[in-house]
Amino acid sequence: MTTMATPLTQPAAPGVSEPDIRRHELANFLRSRRERITPEQVGLVRGRRRRTPGxxxxxxxxxxxxxxxxxxxxxxxxDIQVSPQVLDALARALLLDRSERSHLFSLAAAVDPAPGTDCPHVTPALRTMLRQLEPIPACVQNSRYDILAHNRTYGRLLCDLEEVxxxxxxxxxxxxxxxxxxxxxxxxxEVTRYITAKFRAEMAEHLAEPAWKELLGRLEAASGEFRENWARHEVVGAGSRSKVFRNAWVGLLRVEATDLxxxxxxxxxxxxxxxRDGETYERLARLQELVRASEG
Structure with a gap:
């Protein structure tokens, strides 16, 4: 896969200043985020004659x-001035996650007044739903596979996430x-090869974004296995799939993974x-009880 460099890292063309490049990158970024959001996601009514994407x-x-x-x-x-307060309002309106928000402020050369702001998609109602799904493990991930929120059984499904x-x-x-x-x-x-192929497919739309490039750099530095799989240039799409886990607390779990x-x-x-079977449900229920007991 050929790596595309962000324009911010390229020498400016004659007569083009870095602020000019930043403004165009900011404009393109805002437009791309606007076009991916549906009116229904932000509480607006979709009109019959709507032709604008997003x-x-x-x-x-x-x-x-x-x-x-x-x-x-x-x-x-x-060439207009943008205050951090306005950028904060735009980030919330466009439902940016943490890394997208950081990218927005970076392009605007502004200091984020609330850098730890959670993704607006992770609402209190969504957190309640995650808890009510227990003992079924569930989490919220973004396209970069950051775990934005999870319930208690997911927190002990593959490792102790509280220790991470x-x-x-x-x-x-x-x-x-x-x-x-x-x-x-x-x-x-097999699993790492599969998820690396998924990650490559997802990254195609984010090649110039700093958060994605930083994660790719971390993976290449930390894992020879990742470097080998990345060099295969394999891609795969999302979909439901059966999995078997060897849980450290309750044993084998046979589950069906679904993305919503x-x-x-x-x-x-x-x-x-x-x-996928009654035995797995009973073990997940036991895992839920173990987590409850550990919370004291």
Whole structure:
């Protein structure tokens, strides 16, 4: 796979300044995020004559409490000042996750006033739903395989996620660097090859984004197995699939993994692991009780 360099790392063309490049990158980024969101996701009614993919500019302006003309100028890469407060409003309106939010502020050369802000998709209602799904393990992942939220049984499904630093709660990192996670899958080599192919397919739409390039760099530095699989240039799409795990607390678990998208396919998804037989359900229920007991 040929790596595409972000324009921010390339020498500027004659007569083109770095601020010019940043403004155009910011404009393109805002447009791409706007076009991936449906009106229903932000509580708006879809009209019969809607032809615009995603949200209209005036709808983003309304949701962010900024002027339509001002937002249009922003997407046209005009030389205008953007405050951190307005960027914060845009990030929330466009449902950006942490890394997308960080990228937005980086392009605008601004300091994020709330860098730890959670993804707006992970609402209190979604967290309640995750808890009510127990003992079925479930989590919310973004397209980069960061684990944004999870219920208690998922937290002990493959490893003890509470022992993993929040910045390392990423499926790709866990699969290649966490020995407890790797010991919980039945065929580690096959699984890591499969998820690397999924990761490559997902990354095709994010080649220039810093968070994706940083994760790729971490994986290449940490795992020879990843480097070997990455060099295969294999890709695979998402879909339901059967899995068998060797759980450290309750033994073998036979489950069916299903992705439920919370928005467009480039956004977050809820991943659940439904038991395939009664024995697995009983073991998941036992795992739930063990977690409850450990919480005291």
């Amino acid at each position: 949200l209209r500019r005036e709808e983003v302006a309304q949701l962010s409490a900024v002027g339509v003309t001002w937002y249009t100028w922003l997407e046209q890469a005009r 630093a929040p910045e390392d709660r990423n499926l790709m990192l866990l699969a290649h660097t966490n020995e407890q996670w790797r010991g919980s899958v039945m065929d580690t080599a 998208w919370l928005g467009p396919s480039a956004g977050p998804r809820l991943v659940s692991y439904a038991p």
